[in-house]
Amino acid sequence: GESRTYTGKHAYPVPHALATEELPRIIEEFVTASRNAIAAGFDGVELHGANGYLLHEFLAPSANTRTDNYGGSPENRASFVIEVVTAVANAIGAGKTGLRISPEHNVQGAVENDRADVLATYTALVQGIAPLGLANLSILHHDPAGELVQSLRKAFDGPVLLNTGFAEITTYEEAARVAAEGWGDAVVVGRPAIANPDLVRRWKEQLPLNKPDFATFYTEGPKGYIDYPFWEN
Ligand SMILES: Cc1cc2nc3c(=O)[nH]c(=O)nc-3n(C[C@H](O)[C@H](O)[C@H](O)COP(=O)(O)O)c2cc1C
Incomplete structure (x- = not known):
């Protein structure tokens, strides 16, 4: 296949599984990008652990087939995301660092359809980052009042932002309901x-x-x- 870019059509690059030795450099890239954002005047950085992108690929069993310490068990799959978030928080300040997650969103090859595994993986993740005192945890999930989101919120014990996903464009009524019911601390629009x-x-x-x-x-x-x-x- 080909992808359309600003410089014309190009063949898709063929991705390779990151070798364990490459991971410290990936963490450094997140840190450098975050420092650059703060230097450029941004208020903070939201790390993208959602929607099938790199960090989500570590979390989701469909994408993470690693045989090193970053694959296999829920705790192992959560560990790379915890390391990235910790490194960025240490570099720019936890109060300027947020994390976005989208458990069970099942897009772009990140499929999470075993609730027990999802709960174990994301609980390990949230417990790993909770002590940092991050600015927020942003959760995209179609059921913000449900057990999964509310249990992650409890484990995080900090400001939680909610968004119910792409199926319907967020309305005032929906945002006001999420806030009024107290399912989260703010709504992402x-x-x-x-x-x-x-x-x-x-x-x-x-x-x-x-x-x-x-x-x-x-x-x-x-x-x-x-x-x-x-x-x-
Ligand atoms: C143009 C566009 C870009 C987006 N980029 C991101 C992104 O970089 N990271 C992310 O977590 N969500 C991203 N989203 C998803 C939104 O954060 C949000 O979850 C989604 O649009 C559903 O909310 P809404 O109904 O209020 O639009 C993007 C959405 C749109 C429309």
Whole structure:
């Protein structure tokens, strides 16, 4: 296959399983990127442990077939993510570091369909990072009130941000319900925030919303990033 990039079509690179000796360099890359973000003026860094990307690949048994200490048991699969989060927190400060996870999201080859394994893996992860005192743990899950999310929240014992996923665009009603029921400490908003530079005002005043334009979500240039209109008057 080929992937379309800004510089034309290119053959997909063939991924290789990271050798154990390569992992310290990967951790260093997360640390360097995080330091760079803080140096550039960012308030903090959210480590992406969700949606089938690298850190999630260590967690999910479908993607992690390693035979070293980072594969196999739930604790082993959680350990690389714990090491990355710890290294970044130590470098830039735990108060500037968050982690996003999406247990059971089952996208991009990260399949987690054994609840007992999911609970064991993510409990090991959360117990491993809880002592750091991170800024937050952001959880994407379709059932924020359910046992999995609430048990992870209890184990984390810090601010938990919630998002119910892509199936439906987050609405004011849904966000307000999650907050009112106390299932988490805040709600993460994706597409409505992309499309509405004044989303807080619009939700507060119950104003109509701009519709997100999916065609510009991942494009180059300012279109779709800075040109959604503010509510006039
Ligand atoms: C253009 C776009 C980019 C996204 N990038 C990320 C990302 O880098 N990391 C992540 O965890 N989620 C990412 N998401 C998912 C959102 O955080 C959120 O979970 C999802 O959009 C569902 O919430 P919503 O209904 O409020 O949009 C992205 C979503 C969109 C639309």
